[in-house]
Amino acid sequence: MSAQRAAGSLTDCREMKEKNPWHTPVTISITVIGVIAIVALVTVAVLQNKPVPQKYKYGIVLDAGSSHTALYIYKWPAEKDNNTGRVEQEHSCKVKGKGISSYAETPWQAGESLTECMEDAVKQVPTKRHFETPLYLGATAGMRLLHMENSVASDKVFQAVEKSLQKFPFSYQGARMLSGQEEGAFGWVTVNYLDDRLKQGLETTGALDLGGASTQISFVPKNYIISESPSNSVTFRLYGNDYNLYTHSFLCYGKDQVLRLALAHQTKSGPGEIADPCFHPGYSESKNYSVLYDSPCVSDRKPQGAPVTFHHKGEGNFQQCQEVVKNVFNFTSCKYSRCSFNGVFQPPLHGQFGAFSAYYYVMDFLNLTDTSVPLTTVKDKLAKHCATPWNQIIQQHPEIHVKYLAEYCFSGAYILTLLTEGYNFTSESYSSIKFIKKIKGSDAGWTLGYMLNLTNMIPAEAPDSPPLPHAGYVSIVTVIALLIFTLFIIFLCRFRPSSSKQPQIV
Numbered sequence: 001m002s003a004q005r006a007a008g009s010l011t012d013c014r015e016m017k018e019k020n021p022w023h024t025p026v027t028i029s030i031t032v033i034g035v036i037a038i039v040a041l042v043t044v045a046v047l048q049n050k051p052v053p054q055k056y057k058y059g060i061v062l063d064a065g066s067s068h069t070a071l072y073i074y075k076w077p078a079e080k081d082n083n084t085g086r087v088e089q090e091h092s093c094k095v096k097g098k099g100i101s102s103y104a105e106t107p108w109q110a111g112e113s114l115t116e117c118m119e120d121a122v123k124q125v126p127t128k129r130h131f132e133t134p135l136y137l138g139a140t141a142g143m144r145l146l147h148m149e150n151s152v153a154s155d156k157v158f159q160a161v162e163k164s165l166q167k168f169p170f171s172y173q174g175a176r177m178l179s180g181q182e183e184g185a186f187g188w189v190t191v192n193y194l195d196d197r198l199k200q201g202l203e204t205t206g207a208l209d210l211g212g213a214s215t216q217i218s219f220v221p222k223n224y225i226i227s228e229s230p231s232n233s234v235t236f237r238l239y240g241n242d243y244n245l246y247t248h249s250f251l252c253y254g255k256d257q258v259l260r261l262a263l264a265h266q267t268k269s270g271p272g273e274i275a276d277p278c279f280h281p282g283y284s285e286s287k288n289y290s291v292l293y294d295s296p297c298v299s300d301r302k303p304q305g306a307p308v309t310f311h312h313k314g315e316g317n318f319q320q321c322q323e324v325v326k327n328v329f330n331f332t333s334c335k336y337s338r339c340s341f342n343g344v345f346q347p348p349l350h351g352q353f354g355a356f357s358a359y360y361y362v363m364d365f366l367n368l369t370d371t372s373v374p375l376t377t378v379k380d381k382l383a384k385h386c387a388t389p390w391n392q393i394i395q396q397h398p399e400i401h402v403k404y405l406a407e408y409c410f411s412g413a414y415i416l417t418l419l420t421e422g423y424n425f426t427s428e429s430y431s432s433i434k435f436i437k438k439i440k441g442s443d444a445g446w447t448l449g450y451m452l453n454l455t456n457m458i459p460a461e462a463p464d465s466p467p468l469p470h471a472g473y474v475s476i477v478t479v480i481a482l483l484i485f486t487l488f489i490i491f492l493c494r495f496r497p498s499s500s501k502q503p504q505i506v
């Protein structure tokens with residue numbers, strides 16, 4: 001019985017094997033080959049598209065400002081030479097001492113001052129990339145003022161700087177003065193590039209830059225009539241989109257020069273002492289007249305027979321300070337449909353704005369970067385700060401540079417007056433301003449936009465991008481391969497002559 005049962009089960013098994021095509025040697029071979037083919041196909045697809053270890057290219061820009069010079073190193077993926085790679089700030093270095101324009105008497109020192117940061121750059125950029133790393137120096141309002149005052153001296157400063165920069169192993173591309181329009185426009189490019197607004201064709205953000213000697217406003221207005229003041233317009237075609245940008249740079253309206261203008265205005269009443277509402281009560285310093293008037297922004301205002309020094313005394317009164325600050329603006333003449341100040345055309349404000357450089361330094365110190373706070377509250381807080389006695393301010397902030405500390409009341413009052421009375425931000429539109437220092441790790445300022453422009457890193461037309469990202473591509477290849485294989489097996493099972501249908505030998 002058991003022998004019979006065993007023989008029966010053997011027959012069943014053989015029949016099952018004969019009926020099931022998976023058990024035939026041909027099918028097994030096809031399956032194995034099919035699986036190997038799929039694995040090979042997917043492996044090739046993965047390897048072919050695998051992101052290779054990233055290599056970077058570098059670019060260096062020196063921002064030679066009126067108050068100081070800063071060096072920025074940018075990097076971007078080397079293989080993305082079709083301009084699709086993201087440029088990021090890799091490193092920055094603050095040059096010790098003042099801006100290069102302050103070395104008019106000793107130009108060689110201007111070149112020398114850059115050495116430390118340049119040596120730092122040599123270490124930061126990989127050696128094999130040195131020779132191909134472009135190096136630019138752009139000078140802003142400090143050098144514009146020096147050039148106005150003494151063009152021979154400004155040429156000498158540029159020569160000294162050039163000589164110093166050429167000693168380093170980078171690809172030196174020149175040192176030049178940026179126009180106010182370039183400074184404004186490149187600041188706008190930087191902000192919108194870092195925010196990814198240009199590539200995605202999103203509505204752009206305006207740029208507000210407050211330096212030591214000049215200030216810039218740049219934005220894309222709605223229904224902009226360029227012909228009203230063509231000198232304020234810059235047109236760009238970036239990533240396939242056209243932009244008509246309004247930009248204006250006010251020379252002498254950076255915060256250091258405006259402080260001179262405000263002091264010069266106050267010395268009118270009596271040259272021996274200035275009782276200044278923009279400085280804290282208890283602040284008292286003896287200052288040099290010639291230093292105050294040593295700038296083309298104020299030199300024509302120097303009173304006749306002024307003493308060598310004057311006594312600068314703080315009063316700490318924000319309301320009176322606002323009145324003093326208003327005096328540096330001229331709101332009366334305007335030959336256009338609308339103006340900001342000093343007879344300069346400005347179309348109606350439009351969109352969001354990023355405010356950087358001194359806007360940020362000052363508002364950050366004052367704890368006033370939150371623009372959702374009503375303007376009246378902002379003013380109240382500032383008034384409280386201005387009224388705080390000077391010795392208390394020094395005690396509360398021992399880590400902060402005394403010069404900055406003494407000027408925050410004045411600078412805050414100037415910023416609010418510039419924004420509201422100068423540019424016409426209202427209590428409502430004030431909240432469209434964001435005080436920023438960095439965007440995604442890169443400093444807001446003109447340098448990145450300048451380098452992107454000079455290296456043609458932003459194409460006029462949108463670059464062709466692969467229709468699928470890497471992961472999507474691999475997934476689709478895998479799914480299609482599996483589908484083909486499954487269909488092939490189904491086809492085999494259905495149409496291959498079945499072993500059970502073969503004539504049986506009895």
Ligand SMILES: O=P(O)(O)OP(=O)(O)OP(=O)(O)OC[C@H]1O[C@@H](n2cnc3c(O)ncnc32)[C@H](O)[C@@H]1O
Nearest residue numbers: 065066067068140141211212213214357358361404
């Ligand atoms: O664009 P220009 O006008 O040439 O000026 P700049 O390039 O020197 O201008 P910055 O943006 O470097 O600085 C703007 C001003 O902010 C001042 N500043 C820098 N750091 C500051 C801080 O921490 N607190 C207050 N003020 C600061 C600096 O002295 C300038 O007066």
